[in-house]
Amino acid sequence: MKSALPRWVDFALIPLLNLALAFFVAGLVVLVIGENPIEAMRLLLVGSLGSSYGIGYTLYYATTFVFTGLSVAIAYHAGLFNIGAEGQAQLGGLGVALVCLALPWPAWWLALPVAILGAGLFGAAWAAIPAYLQAKRGSHVVITTIMFNFIASALIVYLLVNVLKVPGSMAPETAGFPPGTFLPTMQEMLGRVGVSVSKTPLNLSGILALVAAFLTWVLIWRTRLGYEIRAFGHSEPAAVYAGISPVKITMVAMLLSGAMAGMMGLNVVMGFQHRLVLDYVAGAGFVGIAVSLMGRSHPVGVVLAAILFGMLYQGGAELAFDMPSISRDMIVVIQALVILFTGALENLVRLPVQRLFLRRRAA
Known part of the structure; x- marks a missing residue:
């Protein structure tokens, strides 16, 4: 059924949706341990892309x-x-x-x-x-x-x-x-x-x-x-x-x-x-x-x-330094979530998107 989707959906939209879902769940985990997930994301981005060093x-x-x-x-x-x-x-x-x-x-x-x-x-x-x-x-x-x-x-x-x-x-x-x-x-x-x-x-x-x-x-x-x-x-x-x-x-x-x-x-x-x-x-x-x-x-x-x-x-190392309550292991959790949603749980996103495009074609 992958052929039912345009290539840009299969190769770009679905991976981006999986990635967004992984970061959303990771943000919930950060929230549970008592930290601000938005600030954590900012620190991760600044630490990895905010300087020539990063x-x-x-x-x-x-x-x-x-x-x-x-x-x-x-x-x-x-x-x-x-x-x-x-x-x-x-x-x-x-x-x-x-x-x-x-x-x-x-x-x-x-x-x-x-x-x-x-x-x-x-x-x-x-x-x-x-x-x-x-x-x-x-x-x-x-x-x-x-x-x-x-x-x-x-x-x-x-x-x-x-x-x-x-x-x-x-x-x-x-x-x-x-x-x-x-x-x-x-x-x-x-x-x-x-x-x-x-x-x-x-x-x-x-x-x-x-x-x-x-x-x-x-x-x-x-x-x-x-x-x-x-x-x-x-x-x-x-x-x-x-x-x-x-x-x-x-x-x-x-x-x-x-x-x-x-x-x-x-x-x-x-x-x-x-x-x-x-x-x-x-x-x-x-x-x-x-x-x-x-x-x-x-x-x-x-x-x-x-x-x-x-x-x-890189951003995870900086995040762990600036937010001590978020250990290096938390970055491993985020990586694991990305792997989980882009691999084992890919159909969680693919099937709804596929049904949406099939309905549009039928209409």
Whole structure:
């Protein structure tokens, strides 16, 4: 019945109504704990968009969510639900770290192409095993990918504690990267053209995320492979009848999905931390699922949803500071409500809107 709705309703109006409903319920929760929900919303918006400092952090978080959201979206178009972006991103960060530590790189623009290759290959390799089990053995990709998140976490702990840790150090992290691998920050890039902004972790990866979104759009909607991926995702029997190989599409879609999740390491590991630390992903792989759902698995929607969740992360931190009764956990509640209303309870809004449009057409 989705086809009964205009595209602008399906891709814009319904997500906005779901979002408004989520914030309305969140406002009721804020009211119950004794705070003014309107003031809380003002603080959240000011904290995330009210200064170059807030915007920088918002876009830094959004960059991470664009990569993980695109990862989930690519697999979704093939009818696959990749829950493993968290583990694939951890392995992608490992690939970035190994590249940056391999040589005394003289300049970031020399290290970056190799780091992109390392992030993509390690993320894709971690997605390849669940993809093979799904394609050849029938093991459900949801189960295998979520199990591989825990395996990835244990593997990174082992490597940082026993293999990659600096001798004599107690911190479970790699050595710092050579300065030649540091990606330029947005403050540095804008400063060269005379624009002054606050220093934030926002770096060149923000532009790379937009490029990745554009290339994803080209792949899914402008190439033969993308057509095969979408055809397979809509109807596997019809795709097989048309000569499309299920094994090929499953493997290719999951490899691309894992590679995109691995690209997250460029933003955090290479662009900000300049070393690999424990749990650098910090749940961003799971946030990518919500970003993809809210963005309808379209690159433009993913970018917009990523910015929204970036605002929640940055504005939520400022809100928790200015309103002590609203803890950081309250921001998690708001995120959960957004996920709930844009995912599980989507029909709560979709069905009434659909009936309204059907009545108008009948009239």
